[in-house]
Structure formats: structure tokens, C-alpha cells
Amino acid sequence: MIVIRTDTGITKLKSWEEVESRPNYMSNHTPNDAKLLSISGYYKFEGKPISCSLSSCHTAHGKGYLVRLSDGKEINIGHKCGKDLFEVEFETMTKDFRDFANGEEYKAVILQAKGLTRQWMDALDTMLDAPGGAKWANAHLRTLTTRFANTAVMKSLTDMKRNRSPHIMVNRKLTNKWEIEQRQATNPGMTWEEACWVRESSGTINGLPALYLENDLQELFIKQAKRNIEEIDNFDILKMPLSQLRTMSKQANDIPILLERCEQALQIAIQFLRPANLRGLRRVISKPDENEQFINYLKELESK
Numbered sequence: 001m002i003v004i005r006t007d008t009g010i011t012k013l014k015s016w017e018e019v020e021s022r023p024n025y026m027s028n029h030t031p032n033d034a035k036l037l038s039i040s041g042y043y044k045f046e047g048k049p050i051s052c053s054l055s056s057c058h059t060a061h062g063k064g065y066l067v068r069l070s071d072g073k074e075i076n077i078g079h080k081c082g083k084d085l086f087e088v089e090f091e092t093m094t095k096d097f098r099d100f101a102n103g104e105e106y107k108a109v110i111l112q113a114k115g116l117t118r119q120w121m122d123a124l125d126t127m128l129d130a131p132g133g134a135k136w137a138n139a140h141l142r143t144l145t146t147r148f149a150n151t152a153v154m155k156s157l158t159d160m161k162r163n164r165s166p167h168i169m170v171n172r173k174l175t176n177k178w179e180i181e182q183r184q185a186t187n188p189g190m191t192w193e194e195a196c197w198v199r200e201s202s203g204t205i206n207g208l209p210a211l212y213l214e215n216d217l218q219e220l221f222i223k224q225a226k227r228n229i230e231e232i233d234n235f236d237i238l239k240m241p242l243s244q245l246r247t248m249s250k251q252a253n254d255i256p257i258l259l260e261r262c263e264q265a266l267q268i269a270i271q272f273l274r275p276a277n278l279r280g281l282r283r284v285i286s287k288p289d290e291n292e293q294f295i296n297y298l299k300e301l302e303s304k
Contacts, residue, residue: 010101054075114233121226129184152284156284183195215264
């Protein structure tokens with residue numbers, strides 16, 4: 001990697017031969033009393049060290065800087081030689097150069113993302129507004145948690161979510177006297193009535209992670225994806241400091257991953273909301289009115 005500072009930003013050279021062909025570049029030079037004028041570039045090579053231009057050094061190193069000197073020459077130099085020869089001035093200039101180069105890289109990422117915001121927003125809106133999409137799924141998940149609050153259905157789902165287990169647990173009464181006695185024998189403090197009952201799985205629910213906080217559709221689609229895309233679209237790269245350029249660059253790079261998370265969360269929610277999937281929860285219901293209410297909810301899901 002070779003990065004050169006220009007009047008309009010940065011440019012990347014493809015080979016060291018391009019550096020060697022620069023008009024004032026010297027691969028072997030004695031600066032004498034020449035002063036450091038500026039840092040003109042940075043290079044880094046994996047497994048291909050470049051010899052230092054200083055005639056007193058010529059140590060090969062994998063990374064370093066191109067610097068302009070007051071004698072009109074441009075040389076490449078490693079960090080140690082630069083610090084020894086030019087002291088604090090070299091440290092200050094290299095930091096300024098790194099900040100400038102990083103800022104230009106961040107701007108390039110953000111500008112590229114700005115060209116994709118309409119495409120990203122269209123993809124998001126398609127997932128949100130399609131029949132059986134994220135708006136539909138989010139509404140029915142909210143209905144489930146509010147309409148069935150304090151019911152056997154929600155108690156069962158809450159337990160499943162807390163345990164991160166898809167099993168629908170129900171109570172079954174034992175009728176075999178020997179089984180009851182064996183339970184009491186292994187649990188001395190258990191009464192006969194307590195020993196009569198066991199808790200066991202009566203089936204499983206697919207897509208249970210739809211209820212997990214990290215898959216909240218409102219959070220993913222609106223508070224994260226939609227907001228982040230709008231922030232990129234409105235971001236002014238010419239007015240922001242390096243710290244904000246860095247943050248927005250990362251945000252831009254993360255959008256494809258965030259959209260993928262949205263798609264995955266939506267598919268999980270669709271899987272969870274299938275009436276055939278949720279029908280097994282009727283096994284935990286004992287009250288007729290609650291059973292009827294839940295049947296009506298399943299019918300609503302079928303009519304999407």
C-alpha cells in the first residue's frame with residue numbers, strides 16, 4: 001500500500017516503481033542540514049521491505065514515510081530514522097499526515113455510502129411494507145404481548161424466552177402409585193399431592209428468538225437501520241471533525257450487516273407467527289374465554 005498526499009486529497013500508487021519515478025525522489029541521499037518540509041506519503045508492504053533512503057542507514061523496513069526536504073529532495077524513511085533525524089517535528093507531521101489520510105479514507109467510504117442510501121432505503125421499505133412484512137409482524141407481536149398479558153399463554157412464552165428454550169412446558173398428573181412413591185423417595189420433603197404432578201414438554205415453538213430483545217423489529221428497522229441511513233444521507237463530510245468522520249465511516253460500513261440482521265429477524269418473526277406453529281400453546285390454556293381469545297388471534301394471523 002502506497003498513499004500519496006495531493007492537492008485534492010490522497011491517491012494510491014500501485015507499485016514502488018511509481019515512487020522511484022517521482023521527479024525529486026532519491027533512493028540514496030545525505031540530507032546534511034536539510035530541514036523537514038512535509039510528509040508527502042506513507043507506505044506499507046507485507047513481506048517486501050524497502051531500503052531507507054538515508055545513505056547512513058539503508059535498513060530495509062516494511063513501512064515508512066515519503067518526506068520532502070528543504071534541499072528539494074524527496075526520500076523514504078522509517079519511523080526511527082525520521083524521529084532521530086528530525087525529532088519532534090517528524091512526530092507532529094507524521095501524526096498530521098495520518099489524520100489527514102485517515103480522514104480522506106473515511107470521506108471516501110461515506111461518499112460511497114451516500115450513493116447507496118436510496119437503494120438501502122428501498123430495500124428496507126420493501127421489507128417493512130410487503131404483505132406479511134416487518135410492519136405486519138411487529139404489529140402482531142405487539143398484539144400478542146399486550147392482548148395476552150397476564151394469561152397462561154404469555155406466562156408460558158415468558159418462561160420460554162427467559163430460559164431460551166423452545167419447549168412448551170405443561171403439568172401432567174401421575175396416576176401410577178409406584179411412580180408417585182418413587183418421586184417422594186427421591187424428594188423426601190415432597191407431599192403426595194406435589195409428587196402427583198410432573199412438568200414436561202408437550203411440543204416446541206419455532207422462531208422463539210422473535211421475542212428476544214436483539215430481534216426487536218421496531219428497534220432494528222426504525223431506530224437503527226432507517227435512522228442510520230438517514231444520518232449518512234444528511235452527513236456533511238466537509239464540516240465534521242476526524243472523530244465524527246471515523247464514526248460515520250464505521251456506521252456506513254455496517255449498514256449491509258444491519259440490513260442482513262433486519263432480514264434475519266423478519267424471517268424469524270414470520271416463522272414464529274405461523275398459526276400452525278403457535279397452536280401448540282393452547283395446551284397451556286385452561287380457561288375457555290382465554291382459549292377462545294387465542295383461537296381468534298390465530299385466525300387474524302391466517303388472514304394476512
